[in-house]
Amino acid sequence: MGECTACCRCSRVCIAVKLGGAESAPVHLRREIFTCSGCWRCVAACREGVDVYAEMMRSRRGRRLPESYRRALLRLLSSGIALPAGDVNALREMHGLRRVKLLGGEELRKLMPEVERKLSGRRAFE
Amino acid sequence: MLYPGCMVLTHFPEYEASARRLLEGLGFEVVEPERFVCCSSVFVPSVSDDWLTLAAYTLAQAAEHEGVLTLCGTCTAMLRRAVQELESRSTRRRVNSVLSELGVEYSETKVMHVLELLDGMMHELEFRRVRRRVAVQNPCNLFVPELSIAGRDALERLAIATGAELVRVGDECCGSALMLADEELALRAGRRRLQEAEGAPYLVACGNCAFLLRKQLGGEVVFFTELAVEALGLG
Numbered sequence: 001m002g003e004c005t006a007c008c009r010c011s012r013v014c015i016a017v018k019l020g021g022a023e024s025a026p027v028h029l030r031r032e033i034f035t036c037s038g039c040w041r042c043v044a045a046c047r048e049g050v051d052v053y054a055e056m057m058r059s060r061r062g063r064r065l066p067e068s069y070r071r072a073l074l075r076l077l078s079s080g081i082a083l084p085a086g087d088v089n090a091l092r093e094m095h096g097l098r099r100v101k102l103l104g105g106e107e108l109r110k111l112m113p114e115v116e117r118k119l120s121g122r123r124a125f126e
Numbered sequence: 127m128l129y130p131g132c133m134v135l136t137h138f139p140e141y142e143a144s145a146r147r148l149l150e151g152l153g154f155e156v157v158e159p160e161r162f163v164c165c166s167s168v169f170v171p172s173v174s175d176d177w178l179t180l181a182a183y184t185l186a187q188a189a190e191h192e193g194v195l196t197l198c199g200t201c202t203a204m205l206r207r208a209v210q211e212l213e214s215r216s217t218r219r220r221v222n223s224v225l226s227e228l229g230v231e232y233s234e235t236k237v238m239h240v241l242e243l244l245d246g247m248m249h250e251l252e253f254r255r256v257r258r259r260v261a262v263q264n265p266c267n268l269f270v271p272e273l274s275i276a277g278r279d280a281l282e283r284l285a286i287a288t289g290a291e292l293v294r295v296g297d298e299c300c301g302s303a304l305m306l307a308d309e310e311l312a313l314r315a316g317r318r319r320l321q322e323a324e325g326a327p328y329l330v331a332c333g334n335c336a337f338l339l340r341k342q343l344g345g346e347v348v349f350f351t352e353l354a355v356e357a358l359g360l361g
Contacts, residue, residue: 015299021311034307037315038168038200038334039266039299053207060172068306072169080163085136095139097146100162103183108163110227111183114174 002049004028010042010052028055034066073119077108127188128156128240131201132164133333137341141333144351145197145240151360152247156195159187165201166208168303181208182221185237186230193236195243197351198332199265200303205237239268241284241331241350242276248287253357255289260348261323262292263339265332266299281329284350288357293326295319302338312338320345329353 004026011030015037016022022032027042033056042052065073072082079085080103089099109116128149130142149156163184164170166177181204188194196202212218212232222231262281269278277283278297285292301315316338319328327346330336339345355361 015301015315016304016308016311019301019311019314021304021308032307034172035304035311036168036307037266037299037301037312038303040203040270041266041299043270057171061174065173066307069169069172072167072306073173076164076169080161081132081136082164082167082169083132083136085132088135091136091139095143097139097143098158100135100158101160103161103163107161107228110224111163111179112170112174112176114176115170118173 002046004050004055005048007047009045009047013041013045015039015041026052028052028059033059033063034069070119073115077112077116077119078105080108127159127191127193128195129159129165129184129197129201129205130162131196131198131333132167133337134197135162138333138336138349141197141336141349141351144349144355145195147360148244148351148355148358149195149240151355151358152244157191159184161187165204167200167204168306171204177204178208178211178217179221179224181205182212182232183225183228183230185209185212185235186225186232188235189231189233191235193238196237196239198334199239199267200332200334202237202239202265203267203270209235209237238275239265239331241265241268241280244284244350244354245276245280248283251287251358253288253354254359256353256357258288258290258348258353259293259326260285260290260329260353261295261326262297263300263319263328263330263332263335263347264297265330265335268331281331281350284354285329288353290329290353293323295322300335300338302334305338305342313342316343316345 022035076082166180170177304312
């Protein structure tokens, strides 16, 4: 694992920076740590071997979670789907697809005990 | 095992249906995951290392199949990252101790986007010429070095092979996931992409790109699987 030299190659390929929505700084160190398109071009751009994505995730864990993330995680913990979903099986049947079974809340809590703990604590809401 | 991911599951069943038609037409037997769950996306790794256990649950379900086939860039990248992490024996043991409570075990599997599979078979296929004009929107994180299998021009090559007229645009991210933190920024990114294409539909290989360009901005998109099905006469 390499070390960041703040060369900002990652920042120069970042769509959020290009559009003026994030400061020009190493992407894992910037203030707008959640303003990210998830393209991973920063990962590909780094010449120092820094796992920029992993570093960004580490930085996020020390910050306040945006409401959109909190809602997605709550959905994920209850249904296994992160996005707002209606009756996915009705939609699938309309397109000739087989029904899917979703994981239940108890199983999901076993897979994500820390997520549940963090969401039920105060920090994520602050 | 064809894994649709949350975005395709909730918004684009036609993408999954055309992928299934394509795969079956190419001679593959397609199965679904026994139990569906999110790949962990950007959400879980933003708060916890639980992302790995969650991703491993999906991977473990492919144990009796030849691998996991994906339809979005993010699912592909997250599941592949999980495969890499699970190469460590101690990590695998820790993750499997949780998975065993749910009756599954991760051993080893591979993850491939359907585009990569198709790209690898292109030389064996005979495409009919289609009358279409398209621009290409790459699924960015499919092409992260070390994780990628297909070349960055896989979508372009498919379009050319089918005889579609290609509208040249820059290789830029659509900006879809920016919606989560800054909706206006995402819409600006998407509008810029649509302007660049000068009215041509975008050929896409990811539900997230389709979500921004079609669902949010009313632009036209064509899933690469739909184009391939049409050009291979599998419709």
